Amino acid sequence: MAARPKASRSVRPAKTRGRRRRNGAGAPDRREAILAAALDEFSGRGFAAARLDDVAKRAGVAKGTIYLYFPDKEALFQDLVRSVIGPLIERFEASAEVDLPARLVAERIVDMFVREIYGTRRKDVIRLIIAEGPRFPEIAEFYYREVISRVVAAVRGLLRRAAERGEIPAEALARFPQLLVAPGLVAIVWNGLFDRFEPLDVAALMRAHLDLLFGERRPG
Amino acid sequence: MAARPKASRSVRPAKTRGRRRRNGAGAPDRREAILAAALDEFSGRGFAAARLDDVAKRAGVAKGTIYLYFPDKEALFQDLVRSVIGPLIERFEASAEVDLPARLVAERIVDMFVREIYGTRRKDVIRLIIAEGPRFPEIAEFYYREVISRVVAAVRGLLRRAAERGEIPAEALARFPQLLVAPGLVAIVWNGLFDRFEPLDVAALMRAHLDLLFGERRPG
Amino acid sequence: MAARPKASRSVRPAKTRGRRRRNGAGAPDRREAILAAALDEFSGRGFAAARLDDVAKRAGVAKGTIYLYFPDKEALFQDLVRSVIGPLIERFEASAEVDLPARLVAERIVDMFVREIYGTRRKDVIRLIIAEGPRFPEIAEFYYREVISRVVAAVRGLLRRAAERGEIPAEALARFPQLLVAPGLVAIVWNGLFDRFEPLDVAALMRAHLDLLFGERRPG
Amino acid sequence: MAARPKASRSVRPAKTRGRRRRNGAGAPDRREAILAAALDEFSGRGFAAARLDDVAKRAGVAKGTIYLYFPDKEALFQDLVRSVIGPLIERFEASAEVDLPARLVAERIVDMFVREIYGTRRKDVIRLIIAEGPRFPEIAEFYYREVISRVVAAVRGLLRRAAERGEIPAEALARFPQLLVAPGLVAIVWNGLFDRFEPLDVAALMRAHLDLLFGERRPG
DNA sequence: GATGAATGAGGGTTCATTCAT
DNA sequence: TATGAATGAACCCTCATTCAT
Numbered sequence: 001m002a003a004r005p006k007a008s009r010s011v012r013p014a015k016t017r018g019r020r021r022r023n024g025a026g027a028p029d030r031r032e033a034i035l036a037a038a039l040d041e042f043s044g045r046g047f048a049a050a051r052l053d054d055v056a057k058r059a060g061v062a063k064g065t066i067y068l069y070f071p072d073k074e075a076l077f078q079d080l081v082r083s084v085i086g087p088l089i090e091r092f093e094a095s096a097e098v099d100l101p102a103r104l105v106a107e108r109i110v111d112m113f114v115r116e117i118y119g120t121r122r123k124d125v126i127r128l129i130i131a132e133g134p135r136f137p138e139i140a141e142f143y144y145r146e147v148i149s150r151v152v153a154a155v156r157g158l159l160r161r162a163a164e165r166g167e168i169p170a171e172a173l174a175r176f177p178q179l180l181v182a183p184g185l186v187a188i189v190w191n192g193l194f195d196r197f198e199p200l201d202v203a204a205l206m207r208a209h210l211d212l213l214f215g216e217r218r219p220g
Numbered sequence: 221m222a223a224r225p226k227a228s229r230s231v232r233p234a235k236t237r238g239r240r241r242r243n244g245a246g247a248p249d250r251r252e253a254i255l256a257a258a259l260d261e262f263s264g265r266g267f268a269a270a271r272l273d274d275v276a277k278r279a280g281v282a283k284g285t286i287y288l289y290f291p292d293k294e295a296l297f298q299d300l301v302r303s304v305i306g307p308l309i310e311r312f313e314a315s316a317e318v319d320l321p322a323r324l325v326a327e328r329i330v331d332m333f334v335r336e337i338y339g340t341r342r343k344d345v346i347r348l349i350i351a352e353g354p355r356f357p358e359i360a361e362f363y364y365r366e367v368i369s370r371v372v373a374a375v376r377g378l379l380r381r382a383a384e385r386g387e388i389p390a391e392a393l394a395r396f397p398q399l400l401v402a403p404g405l406v407a408i409v410w411n412g413l414f415d416r417f418e419p420l421d422v423a424a425l426m427r428a429h430l431d432l433l434f435g436e437r438r439p440g
Numbered sequence: 441m442a443a444r445p446k447a448s449r450s451v452r453p454a455k456t457r458g459r460r461r462r463n464g465a466g467a468p469d470r471r472e473a474i475l476a477a478a479l480d481e482f483s484g485r486g487f488a489a490a491r492l493d494d495v496a497k498r499a500g501v502a503k504g505t506i507y508l509y510f511p512d513k514e515a516l517f518q519d520l521v522r523s524v525i526g527p528l529i530e531r532f533e534a535s536a537e538v539d540l541p542a543r544l545v546a547e548r549i550v551d552m553f554v555r556e557i558y559g560t561r562r563k564d565v566i567r568l569i570i571a572e573g574p575r576f577p578e579i580a581e582f583y584y585r586e587v588i589s590r591v592v593a594a595v596r597g598l599l600r601r602a603a604e605r606g607e608i609p610a611e612a613l614a615r616f617p618q619l620l621v622a623p624g625l626v627a628i629v630w631n632g633l634f635d636r637f638e639p640l641d642v643a644a645l646m647r648a649h650l651d652l653l654f655g656e657r658r659p660g
Numbered sequence: 661m662a663a664r665p666k667a668s669r670s671v672r673p674a675k676t677r678g679r680r681r682r683n684g685a686g687a688p689d690r691r692e693a694i695l696a697a698a699l700d701e702f703s704g705r706g707f708a709a710a711r712l713d714d715v716a717k718r719a720g721v722a723k724g725t726i727y728l729y730f731p732d733k734e735a736l737f738q739d740l741v742r743s744v745i746g747p748l749i750e751r752f753e754a755s756a757e758v759d760l761p762a763r764l765v766a767e768r769i770v771d772m773f774v775r776e777i778y779g780t781r782r783k784d785v786i787r788l789i790i791a792e793g794p795r796f797p798e799i800a801e802f803y804y805r806e807v808i809s810r811v812v813a814a815v816r817g818l819l820r821r822a823a824e825r826g827e828i829p830a831e832a833l834a835r836f837p838q839l840l841v842a843p844g845l846v847a848i849v850w851n852g853l854f855d856r857f858e859p860l861d862v863a864a865l866m867r868a869h870l871d872l873l874f875g876e877r878r879p880g
Numbered sequence: 881g882a883t884g885a886a887t888g889a890g891g892g893t894t895c896a897t898t899c900a901t
Numbered sequence: 902t903a904t905g906a907a908t909g910a911a912c913c914c915t916c917a918t919t920c921a922t
Contacts, residue, residue, distance in 0.1 A: 030903095046355060048268035052896065062904040064898080073896065131351035133413040135266055140413045148414060172428035178410065178420075179429055182402035185409060190398065193353040193360045194368060200398075208392035209399055213432060250885090272913065282887045287914070470882095486795055488708035492917065502883040504919080513917065571791030573853040575706055580853045588854060612868035618850065618860075619869055622842035625849060630838065633793040633800045634808060640838075648832035649839055652873065690906090711891065722908045724894080733892065887919075898908075 031069045033059040038080050043124035047077055047132045077132070081139055084125040088116070089147050096154035102162030103214045106180070110206040113184050118202050123188045130189070152177045168214060183209045251289045253279040258300050263344035267297055267352045297352070301359055304345040308336070309367050316374035322382030323434045326400070330426040333404050338422050343408050350409070372397045388434060403429045471509045473499040478520050483564035487517055487572045517572070521579055524565040528556070529587050536594035542602030543654045546620070550646040553624050558642050563628045570629070592617045608654060623649045691729045693719040698740050703784035707737055707792045737792070741799055744785040748776070749807050756814035762822030763874045766840070770866040773844050778862050783848045790849070812837045828874060843869045 037059035041050040052073055056063040070076040095109050117123050133140040155177035162168045173179055187202045194200075257279035261270040272293055276283045290296040315329050337343050353360040375397035382388045393399055407422045414420075477499035481490040492513055496503040510516040535549050557563050573580040595617035602608045613619055627642045634640075697719035701710040712733055716723040730736040755769050777783050793800040815837035822828045833839055847862045854860075 043354075046266060046268055046352070048266055049355070051894090056905095063896090064904055065902085067897070068902070127354070130409055130413070132266070134263075134347070135269070141417070144414050144417045149418075172431050176403075176425050176428050178406050178425065179403055179432065182406040183396075183399055185406055186398050186402040189350055189405060193350070194364050197361070197364045198369075205396050205398065208396045211392050212399065271911085273911095283913090284888065284915080285886055288885065293913070483794075486706060486708055486792070488706055489795070491915085496884095503917090504883055505881085507918070508881070567794070570849055570853070572706070574703075574787070575709070581857070584854045584857045589858075612871050616843075616865050616868050618846050618865065619843055619872065622846040623836075623839060625846055626838050626842040629790055629845060633790070634804050637801070637804045637809075645836050645838065648836050651832050652839065712893090713891075723892090724909065725907055727893070728906065883920105883922085885919105885921095887917100889915105889917100891915085892913095894910105894912085896908100896910095898906105899904105900906095901904085 030059075030061060030065065034061065034066055034069055034076070035080050035083055038076050039084070039121055039124060042077060042080065043121075043128050047073075047128075047135070052076075074136075078136070078139055078142070081125060081129060082142065084122055085129075085143065085147055088122065089150055091116070093150060093154050096151075096158050099161070102158060102165075102167045103210065105158055106210055106214070110184075110210065113181075114202055114206065118184070118187060118191070123191065126188055127192050130185075151181070155180055173213065180213070250279075250281060250285065254281065254286055254289055254296070255300050255303055258296050259304070259341055259344060262297060262300065263341075263348050267293075267348075267355070272296075294356075298356070298359055298362075301345055301349060302362065304342055305349075305363065305367055308342065309370055311336070313370060313374050316378050319381070322378060322385075322387045323430065325378055326430055326434070330404075330430065333401075334422055334426065338404070338407060338411070343411065346408055347412050371401070375400055393433065400433070470499075470501060470505065474501065474506055474509055474516070475520050475523055478516050479524070479561055479564060482517060482520065483561075483568050487513075487568075487575070492516075514576075518576070518579055518582075521565060521569060522582060524562055525569075525583065525587055528562065529590055531556070533590060533594050536591075536598050539601070542598060542605075542607045543650065545598055546650055546654070550624075550650065553621075554642055554646065558624070558627060558631070563631065566628055567632050591621070595620055613653065620653070690719075690721060690725065694721065694726055694729055694736070695740050695743055698736050699744070699781055699784060702737060702740065703781075703788050707733075707788075707795070712736075734796075738796070738799055738802075741785060741789060742802065744782055745789075745803065745807055748782065749810055751776070753810060753814050756818050759821070762818060762825075762827045763870065765818055766870055766874070770844075770870065774862055774866065778844070778847060778851070783851065786848055787852050811841065815840055833873065840873070 034055065037055045037057075038050075040058060041055045044050070052066055053063055055076075056066055059066075066076065070079060092109070092112065095112055096105065098105060098108075117126065129139060129143050133143065156174055159168065159174045159177065159180070163171055163174060183205055187200060187205060190200050191202075254275065257275045257277075258270075260278055261275045264270070272286055273283055275296075276286055279286075286296065290299060312329070312332065315332055316325065318325060318328075337346065349359060349363050353363065376394055379388065379394045379397065379400070383391060383394060403425055407420060407425060410420050411422075474495065477495045477497075478490075480498060481495045484490070492506055493503055495516075496506055499506075506516065510519060532549070532552065535552055536545065538545060538548075557566065569579060569583050573583065596614055599608065599614045599617065599620075603611055603614060623645055627640060627645060630640050631642075694715065697715045697717075698710075700718055701715045704710070712726055713723055715736075716726055719726075726736065730739060752769070752772065755772055756765065758765060758768075777786065789799060789803050793803065816834055819828065819834045819837065819840070823831055823834060843865055847860060847865060850860050851862075
């Protein structure tokens with residue numbers, strides 16, 4: 001924090017783009033190792049309380065090495081979010097575009113959420129965004145631009161098509177696509193805070209949610 | 221740092237009992253001023269990054285004064301959460317118990333949420349709990365015990381009655397009362413992260429949500 | 441410490457000299473209570489680490505009350521030393537002046553040391569002087585002027601008379617009266633540091649010491 | 661504050677093992693510089709009042725550097741004592757074990773005391789132990805175990821042999837070896853408190869002491 | 881006189897960042 | 902490139918001292 005220079009805007013060092021050295025063989029990529037360690041530390045303690053020292057230790061590198069790949073702590077955090085969230089969205093858009101009955105598509109999306117997000121460290125990144133976003137406008141903006149707005153658009157498309165086919169009654173959802181994903185968010189938050197008191201069956205939760213939206217599913 | 225147990229339980233100094241000074245008239249209570257300032261600072265920067273110095277400045281007291289009312293930074297945080305959340309829950313339970321059609325009760329609850337939480341600083345406290353809860357097991361536990369479990373119970377009761385009267389189709393909701401409040405959570409998170417990109421009409425969101433649950437509302 | 445005004449030179453407030461109030465009846469003297477509490481706290485934790493808050497608590501007065509009797513922490517410390525050490529010395533000089541065989545006089549002095557110093561809180565004050573003296577030139581000077589130099593003079597007189605009568609062999613002691621009291625100091629230091637590992641029988645130690653100086657004592 | 665147990669045991673950082681920098685030539689070791697500075701500051705102001713800031717300044721390092729070598733202020737203090745006292749004792753035991761007339765051995769020991777302790781900063785450490793020992797049980801214990809008990813044992817051996825050979829009259833000393841070293845302690849305390857009022861000729865003091873114990877020394 | 885809430889300078893400790901090797 | 906010792910700005914917390922009541 002404080003008055004350190006703060007170049008922020010995370011510059012990927014040349015060497016990483018055109019990567020050289022005996023990498024590609026078996027040497028674990030330094031940058032990846034650091035990002036992975038950072039995810040652990042940041043989601044375990046929050047951005048401010050996480051120590052780069054611990055990140056370095058966990059990544060198996062020296063503290064100074066982090067600065068070869070990231071200009072500062074904040075940039076490391078931002079790159080972490082980008083690197084985890086970035087790849088996610090394309091897959092999601094693809095899922096949402098297939099032209100099948102909405103319920104089916106929704107189920108696929110839910111499946112993907114459970115498998116690819118809730119079941120992985122990615123949910124921790126989303127939790128991080130929720131927790132730290134207010135302090136990191138750039139992160140929030142990135143997330144809005146790269147994820148939220150596209151998810152919203154994709155879901156809207158899906159729902160409009162469904163509405164046209166009469167698969168869903170109202171246009172409520174099309175106006176507030178957030179309602180479709182709300183339970184996913186709840187699940188992530190619940191998981192972080194209350195799972196040890198009362199574990200949540202996400203899959204069941206999401207199914208119940210779809211039942212509410214699309215009407216009881218006829219198992220037949 | 222981290223979340224050491226540390227019973228804490230912040231002691232209200234004697235002075236509040238036998239209070240001196242021109243308090244009793246209308247002078248803002250020191251303790252309240254500090255809590256208010258703490259809410260601002262904590263929700264603005266997060267627990268770890270917030271400076272007690274700033275809390276003091278904002279509260280118009282000296283740094284040391286904070287320690288007359290709270291044993292340490294963590295206790296201040298915990299007391300803040302307790303003092304804001306505590307009073308909330310009773311009102312909520314009362315709302316949920318009235319014996320009226322579920323839709324009506326739900327609407328009242330939604331109204332209360334919008335007015336008493338979303339429209340006040342309380343939403344910031346909830347955001348804080350979401351953000352810091354994983355690092356503060358005591359906070360998470362308190363919140364689970366005092367809020368979540370009671371809300372869940374109250375909502376379950378409400379929904380069961382509604383289901384018995386045939387007002388809502390499924391028992392999905394009774395199994396996952398989280399689904400009822402999910403949009404509230406989404407609204408709070410959205411408000412903190414994305415409102416400046418795309419403001420959210422919470423009232424409309426919540427209404428749409430109720431429409432989905434109870435079927436389109438007949439405006440008549 | 442630091443840059444506080446520091447009037448030091450402990451001014452006994454007028455009220456204490458010409459003491460008023462229902463004192464003399466049975467009301468415990470405030471000043472004495474504070475000094476007693478200060479002795480406990482200072483000898484328990486050292487000057488710097490002792491807290492006036494604790495002194496006040498132990499004395500049963502409010503923190504501010506201390507400042508009615510002593511200008512600051514340092515003056516309290518100095519007055520403490522003076523009030524405990526002052527009365528001691530006259531008694532000692534009287535003991536040393538009686539015209540009896542040196543061995544007898546020495547035995548009386550030793551007795552007095554054991555009873556009046558080693559056996560009371562006064563030994564703690566001496567320990568305090570040893571510990572804090574280097575930081576409190578005034579204390580050291582007071583102690584040297586009021587105690588050491590007078591003890592040394594008295595002991596010298598005693599020894600010279602004894603030497604003249606042939607009771608002690610050498611003039612070594614007269615040159616270094618410190619040698620006479622050295623075991624007393626050792627006892628005090630030992631008591632503070634090592635008594636829990638190996639308790640010291642002071643009386644026996646002092647007797648052995650006298651035996652060395654005056655030759656074996658014929659019990660007959 | 662106070663004297664919490666706290667295993668401490670200050671860790672020598674790796675750098676000392678595989679040392680870099682032009683050390684190995686003659687550059688003063690960081691750790692040593694800090695210890696030396698700490699000795700100055702601690703013995704000048706006492707443990708509690710000494711400021712690590714000043715220690716750092718005096719050692720020519722940054723404040724944070726201290727924490728690379730010592731976990732905290734207390735450990736620095738303890739290590740200081742250990743590092744100064746540790747090496748002392750072996751030499752002393754060796755001196756006490758030679759099989760020569762007791763008077764000669766005693767004179768050697770006294771010489772060693774004057775040269776190696778009284779004439780060096782080591783006397784300041786002993787003063788520190790006396791002053792702070794009551795607050796630092798571990799220090800007192802260490803000192804008792806590593807120094808006192810061994811000195812006592814060595815002196816006892818020495819005296820027993822002397823008694824057997826009839827060199828000293830009584831067994832008083834063997835029961836209270838403290839009597840042999842008492843003047844050394846007095847000298848150290850005197851030096852710290854009263855030397856500016858009345859300097860002490862330690863060598864003469866110690867010689868006079870030996871004369872008392874072993875009988876006048878025949879100059880022939 | 882007595883009180884104790886309030887003050888704020890100060891000090892121990894942490895940790896992001898730098899840089900000589 | 903990689904290292905990790907060194908730096909020093911901050912920040913939490915303490916406590917001597919003040920002063921309104």
